Amino acid sequence: MNRPRMRNVIDIEGCNTHKLLLLNEAFSSSDAAATLPPEVTEAVEKLDLSVETAAVSVDYSHWTATQVLQLLPEGVDAPCSFETIGHVAHFNLRDEVLPYKHLVGRVTLDKNPRLRTAVNKVGNISNEFRVYEMEVLAGDTDTIAEVKQHGARFKLDVAKVYWNSRLEREHLRLVSCFGSDDVVLDAMAGIGPFAVPAAHKGCLVFANDLNPESHRWLSENVRINKVAHRVAALNQDARQVIRLAGRGELEGSFERAQAVLPRARKKGSEGAKDASAGSVAKATEPEHQAEKVAAGATSANSTADQAVLATPDQAVLATPDQAATAKLDKTVTEAIPIPFQRIVMNLPATAVEFLDALPGAFTHPSWSAETLPIVHVYTFLKGEETEQDLRARVADILGCPLGEDAAVHMVRDVAPNKVMYCLSFRVPAACAFSREAAAEDPEAKRAKLGDA
Numbered sequence: 001m002n003r004p005r006m007r008n009v010i011d012i013e014g015c016n017t018h019k020l021l022l023l024n025e026a027f028s029s030s031d032a033a034a035t036l037p038p039e040v041t042e043a044v045e046k047l048d049l050s051v052e053t054a055a056v057s058v059d060y061s062h063w064t065a066t067q068v069l070q071l072l073p074e075g076v077d078a079p080c081s082f083e084t085i086g087h088v089a090h091f092n093l094r095d096e097v098l099p100y101k102h103l104v105g106r107v108t109l110d111k112n113p114r115l116r117t118a119v120n121k122v123g124n125i126s127n128e129f130r131v132y133e134m135e136v137l138a139g140d141t142d143t144i145a146e147v148k149q150h151g152a153r154f155k156l157d158v159a160k161v162y163w164n165s166r167l168e169r170e171h172l173r174l175v176s177c178f179g180s181d182d183v184v185l186d187a188m189a190g191i192g193p194f195a196v197p198a199a200h201k202g203c204l205v206f207a208n209d210l211n212p213e214s215h216r217w218l219s220e221n222v223r224i225n226k227v228a229h230r231v232a233a234l235n236q237d238a239r240q241v242i243r244l245a246g247r248g249e250l251e252g253s254f255e256r257a258q259a260v261l262p263r264a265r266k267k268g269s270e271g272a273k274d275a276s277a278g279s280v281a282k283a284t285e286p287e288h289q290a291e292k293v294a295a296g297a298t299s300a301n302s303t304a305d306q307a308v309l310a311t312p313d314q315a316v317l318a319t320p321d322q323a324a325t326a327k328l329d330k331t332v333t334e335a336i337p338i339p340f341q342r343i344v345m346n347l348p349a350t351a352v353e354f355l356d357a358l359p360g361a362f363t364h365p366s367w368s369a370e371t372l373p374i375v376h377v378y379t380f381l382k383g384e385e386t387e388q389d390l391r392a393r394v395a396d397i398l399g400c401p402l403g404e405d406a407a408v409h410m411v412r413d414v415a416p417n418k419v420m421y422c423l424s425f426r427v428p429a430a431c432a433f434s435r436e437a438a439a440e441d442p443e444a445k446r447a448k449l450g451d452a
Contacts, residue, residue: 001022001023001024001025001056002024003058003062003063005061005062006056006058006062007022008021008022009021009022010022010054010056020052020054022054022056023036023040036051060110064111065107065108065110065111065112066078066080068107068111069104069107072097072100075096076096076097076100077094077096077097078097078104079091079093079094079097079104082108082118083164083165083166084115084165085145085147085156085158085163085165086145086146086147086158087114087115087116087117087140087142087145088115088116088117088118088119088143088145088158089105089108089109089112089115089117089118089119090119090120090121090134090158091104091105091108091118091119091120091121091137092120092121093120093121101120101137102137102138104118104137105118105119105120105136105137105138105139106118106137106138108138109138109139115139116139116140116142117136117138117139117140117141117142117143118136118137118138118139119134119135119136119137119143119158119159120134120135120137121133121134122134122135131160131161131162131211131213132162134158134159143157143158143159143160144156144157144158145157145158147163147165149168149171149172149193149197150168150171150172150197151200152196152197152200152221152225153221153224153225154191154192154193154196154217154221155191155217155220155221155224156191156217157213157217160213161190161191161211161213161214161217162190162214163190163191163193166412167193167411167412170411170412170422171193171194171197172197173409174194174344174376174422175194175197175198175201177424178198178201178203178341178342179203179341180201180202180203181202181203182198182203182204182340182341182342183203183204183205183206183336183337183339183340183341183342184198184203184204184205184206184340184341184342184343184344185205185206185208185241185242185245185250185336185340185342185343185344185373186198186205186206186207186208186344186346187208187238187241187242187343187344187345187354188208188209188210188238188344188345188346188347188351188354189207189208189209189214189218189233189344189346190209190214190218190346191209191214191217191218191221192207192217192218192221192222192231194207194344194346195207195218195222195231196221196222196225196227196231199222199225199227199230199231200225200227202230203230203342204230204337205230205231205232206232206234206241206245206250206252206336206340207222207231207232207233207234208233208234208235208236208238208241209234209235210235210236210237210238212235215233215234215235218233219233228254228255229254229255229256230254231254232251232252232253232254232334233252233253234250234252238345238347238354238357239354239356239357240357242343242354242357242358242361243357243361245336245340245343245361246358246361246362246363246364246367246432247361247362247363247364248335248336248338248364248366249335250335250336251333251334251335251336252333252334252336253331253332253333253334254331254332254334255330255331255332256330256331256332338364338366338367339366339367339368339371339372339373340373341373341374342373342374342375342376343373343374343375343376343427344376345375345376345377345378346376346378347378348378348379348380348420349380351377351378351379352377352379352390352393352394352397353397355375355377355394355397355398356397358375358398358427358431358432359398359399359431359432359434360431360432360433360434360435360436361432362427362432362433367432367433369429369432372426372427372428372429372432373426373427374424374425374426374427375423375424375425375426375427376422376423376424377394377422377423377424378411378420378421378422378423379420379421379423380414380418380419380420380421381418381419381421382417382418383417387408387421390408390421390423391406391408391423394423394425398427398428398431399430399431399434400428400430400431401428402425402428403425403426403428405425405426406423406424406425406426407423407424407425408421408422408423408424409421409422409423409424
């Protein structure tokens with residue numbers, strides 16, 4: 001017998017020399033000895049054992065969630081899986097299970113002590129922020145959860161933003177393609193599953209999401225993962241962000257640590273070799289940087305010191321506690337560097353439609369055909385659609401064929417006849433520098449009128 005919280009070797013009342021070994025319930029009939037497997041029968045005879053029947057009390061605590069839910073009425077398929085988001089169990093129950101939804105939630109929480117809340121998706125996504133409604137089936141009504149992925153922490157309100165734990169491997173796969181010094185435009189960033197790991201890798205990220213709640217949690221995750229020096233959180237329309245970036249006009253706020261360093265002393269004075277006006281400590285010596293910042297913050301001669309705003313690579317990355325003590329943090333606004341290397345568009349239901357922001361968008365003079373960014377756009381293929389159909393659809397939106405280096409990666413099966421894909425391609429020069437498309441862009445027209 002193999003049941004949770006149940007011993008399969010038990011005492012025999014009134015006997016100190018023998019014990020009972022409980023077998024599977026399939027052998028509980030009066031003719032159990034005749035139905036035992038040959039190896040068990042052989043052991044019984046060889047060891048001079050006897051086959052007995054025993055009554056064992058089994059209550060709710062001994063049953064798994066699967067076993068309990070199999071007791072639902074005939075014709076009702078018990079849910080076999082759910083997504084775990086922190087302490088939340090997220091279901092997408094079928095219609096026939098809905099009359100028993102609260103029972104499903106309660107049993108799930110009872111059998112999974114680490115979970116505190118069970119929720120169910122209600123209806124389809126119908127709002128502009130692509131967030132589905134949900135209802136609490138059982139447990140706490142607290143839907144603010146925390147998850148961890150590859151060393152990063154993410155907080156979110158499951159009821160207000162989108163999250164899919166099954167995409168963890170895809171998050172890792174895509175970020176592994178980035179160079180450590182890439183500049184990334186994450187146009188549909190959500191709460192930061194690509195932006196935060198990319199920043200940890202060393203990338204500079206402009207992360208945007210239209211949903212104010214997603215932007216709120218994106219900003220929070222940037223803070224708790226201590227990457228505010230590498231991630232700017234934006235709350236704008238994705239098309240606008242892409243077009244602004246192409247012109248070099250997209251701006252974001254970053255936290256820079258202001259290093260207070262001693263001024264250069266006169267030649268021959270003590271310490272002249274170690275200090276110079278307007279210098280910052282070498283990025284390759286973070287320990288020495290921190291020492292200099294601390295010294296500068298506490299020095300009695302701090303009024304004679306000079307504040308230096310460090311670049312992203314040179315910045316002294318004080319923790320929030322250190323920053324609060326030394327008061328060195330500064331928020332600066334910076335434009336996206338041109339060229340930047342990546343555009344991530346992770347909104348599979350509609351992201352392909354936003355590719356119409358690319359034609360004619362790259363008007364900054366620093367762009368060239370060789371430096372145009374690589375786009376990673378996510379989408380669904382349904383029914384009989386093929387990868388070739390996807391390439392053709394994207395080419396039609398861009399107004400020109402994709403390059404030979406365009407690659408399609410299958411992410412996961414979402415549902416029957418619905419598969420999630422990622423298409424990666426470098427923006428074609430014929431698309432990027434299209435004068436006709438640029439002339440049709442109302443934002444570009446306003447910019448030109450303003451310059452005039």
